Amino acid sequence: MSDVLVLSGVSKSFGDLVAVSSLDLSVARGSVFGLLGPNGAGKTTTIRMIMDIIRPDAGTIHLLGDADAEARRARTSYLPEERGLYRKMKARELLLYFARLRNVPPAEARARADRWLARFELSNFAESKLEALSKGMGQKVQFIAAILHQPELIILDEPFSGLDPVNVELVKSVMLELRDAGTTLIFSTHQMDTVEKLCDSICLINKGRKMLDGPIGQIRRQHGTNTVRLEYTGEGRFIKDPALVAKSDDSGRFVELVPAPGVTPQQVLAAAVREVEVHRFEIAEPSLHQIFIETVRARGEEVAA
């Protein structure tokens, strides 16, 4: 499987603000790729550079094997976070207009537009002006506009913000269908549960720097399948023992910890039972949410120190 997108050493600054700093990443064809990061991490800047809306200060971006600007326009599609609409256009008119700009044959465009409008429960609003639609409906129209010409690569900036749970599920299922049909999808978000269910690979960035990236399963394994969660009463001195515990997050009655190298969760449990009363013991894979917070926080401290 080839990579549809490769970024190497990409940097971008706005005045004194470093938005993206020597970022490397690659996205495999036919995968769903999540670009994660807290607010202001540089997600939108990265996406805009990929879309050639702004130019990087340094580094190279290879999209679709160095296709020229025209081919990129035809084969990709982009749904920005700031989703402005032509308020005076009607929903179906907007879809057909965009399709015409992308050289979709008119009859084909009409058929697809009607099919998607029905799928997104917008058939009754096809002839409504966009200014008369609710925010969520407008967003669905924009989503259809982005997929109508069947691009190879779809880049979505925060596609779920502003959608109710029912519509989030609808958009998600359509994204998976497109993936199954061979489309590559890249999207940015900070909704971790969505990422876990949808993405094959992720890249986590913070303050313009890459924190971690790779296939989700691999990231989880790297962050240890041996996280131990413990609910207890008593004085847990063992938690502070560096020979036993590598990392811990202790809140007095509940602790989440990672055993030191070579230490099994069972040994931790044995030590715990000697000192405190154990109510609950659990060996868990870390959630992406935890990895996200932990990584962002750890790097933050690193930077501060």
Add this chain to the structure above:
Amino acid sequence: MNRMMVVAIQEFLLKVRSRGFVIGTIATPLLLAAVFVLPAMFMNMSTDRAATVVVVDESGLLADPLERALTEEATKKAKPDQPLSSEQEQDRAKLTLLREPMADRPLETIVAELSKRVSSEEITGFLVLPKDALDGGECRYYALSVSDFRRNERMENAIETAVREVRIARSDIDPEVLKRLLDSPSLNTFKVGEGGEAAEDKGQTFMLAYIMGFLFYIMLTIYAAQMLRVVLEEKTSRSAEVIISIVRPSELVGGKILANAAAALTQVTVWAVSSWVISAQMGGGGGLAAEVIDGLSSAGLSLGLVLLLGVYFLLGFLFYATLFGMVGAMVSNEEEAQQVQFPVTLPLIFASLVMLLAIRDPSGPMVQVLSFVPFFTPLLMAVRLCVLPPPLWEIVVTILLLVLAVAGVTWLSGRIFRVGLLMYGKRPNLPELIKWVRQG
């Protein structure tokens, strides 16, 4: 189909079906008709009520000729080969003159008496012709309302005629001889064409040049300037980011400029046709459109001239619309736009002033030099072409320069749009603008 054309067609359709455009297109000719035609109609409408005016003739000589002059005045004023209009007939019928005998009473008493009759509305007014009226003495008209300037004018003319008649009668001069002596010569203008042939010009050339220049000015200040708001709208609605991932910024803005030009031509055509129809309906009451059409046909508006005017219009429109679009891309709201567009509107206003000079002196040095400056070329050349066709080399060079200027601003705008369309907040200063251009 070319993407720029797709944008242009879509924008044109959106524009012509917008409520503002439909109302503007229909309402403007009606409004213009109201502004131009109605005041003229009211001014010429005869005042309804009959008037009775008493004449007090101290000189004892003027009453007869005055009455004659007043009754004949309308006849004289009308063109000799035309019958009196019904309004003039009515006017004449409605003014009744009564004479007040002096009977050796002092003038003050008579004036006091007659004033009372005026205030009781028994008579409309009275006219006092003093003893020395023939030697420049002051005549007076007393009435409740003295603001009917048409009646005042008639009275004054009639007095003048009467005074002259008496003076001539008293002198030894033969009235026929005098009439010949006072007969004023007339001056008619003939426009000599390129082939040396002369054609009489009753002001059509002036009319044509003036209207053509005015039309160019209006099209540029109203329609080309709309590009500012069109581009700004794209920014404020945040639709720019989606659309420029599909089309190039220059295609987007180019399509919008074409759509605006087409909408402008549509609207002006509707206006021209409807105002022609309206003025034809009013029997030439408005006359403006009829005069233009007269002017167009008789001022030698050949196909070549129309084509040249079209070229200048199109290039001028592209030039200014692109400049205004650039201003729209640089600013974030209407208030900023008002300030930043000034450097673009200023040359337009200046060109409209020089245009007036160009009508009078189309080949003067200032007009000639300014014609080569792209900011002024469209307006000045439009006027010059109508008044006195400039030499061919000037036409070729001005068009070339204008084409270069259009290419230049298009190139520049492509770079400005690229950055500006997604730029919100702070307005760029000059160094930043230069950076935009170099990066783009």
